[in-house]
């Protein structure tokens with residue numbers, strides 16, 4: 001299969017020597033060559049640059065697209081150090097990693113209220129995309145279509161060039177090997193240690209023990225949990241549990257990462273540690289799509305933002321902000 005997942009060039013400006021590794025090379029050492037996670041409570045640098053939105057390609061929301069500017073904020077966001085204002089926009093060329101063509105999703109339990117209706121969008125290799133919107137606007141449903149947990153009622157969902165509306169059930173596990181997932185509730189196995197939780201992801205796809213023995217310690221070091229590899233999930237903080245789930249999602253070095261409110265249960269300082277990890281994974285070439293309610297994070301990081309309202313895309317903006325959605 002052609003590699004429609006991975007970008008061919010790095011995004012961002014801070015050169016840290018990371019290398020893109022085609023999946024075929026990722027047999028033994030497939031963890032990105034990046035520094036381990038730093039302490040989340042390290043001193044934060046002030047907001048770097050102006051945050052005027054650029055390259056808006058669709059804005060149809062009646063509300064203003066961008067919310068509070070850096071100047072208006074009474075304090076510097078903990079996420080300010082991840083602002084990508086100076087980073088070039090990922091080119092929207094070639095085959096999209098994810099393509100929705102007039103997609104509608106109707107759950108049988110709610111036949112008169114589509115969770116998604118006539119959604120069309122393209123996400124390209126190497127992009128980092130936030131999906132925002134009210135509770136019930138369709139964010140998780142959109143992600144479930146990408147991971148093939150749900151099938152579209154009509155329209156076409158293409159992931160890595162494959163039409164998921166036609167994908168046979170027996171082929172779904174192969175698709176999922178290409179997609180790392182991180183959820184708000186971590187979804188760790190309680191009776192397995194940190195090491196075993198991460199190793200299990202590789203065992204499930206038939207990786208040999210020799211490979212597991214190399215990759216698991218490597219990824220645990222990357223997320224800063226090497227010392228806790230023998231702990232069980234209930235012996236970890238929420239932030240540590242989420243780092244295990246990020247380690248598990250990336251240990252097979254998937255070219256696409258789907259995150260559904262990965263920082264939803266975490267305080268801002270701990271969320272920052274998780275976001276630093278995901279930002280680095282993205283800068284190394286992995287496409288990241290993240291549903292979130294975290295206004296501060298979205299406003300600070302200035303990534304592409306897709307906003308949903310009642311199952312419709314109402315805004316799609318490069319370097320966007322969270323927008324005005326009132327209480328969520």
Ligand SMILES: Nc1ncnc2c1ncn2[C@@H]1O[C@H](COP(=O)(O)OP(=O)(O)OP(=O)(O)O)[C@@H](O)[C@H]1O
Nearest residue numbers: 107109110115133134135136137138139140141142
């Ligand atoms: N399994 C389901 N069966 C029936 N309806 C569902 C199901 N899952 C979601 N829905 C409905 O689909 C719509 C979109 O839900 P979805 O979970 O995608 O929203 P969301 O934006 O992710 O919300 P939240 O921010 O609260 O997680 C809602 O009206 C919801 O009630």
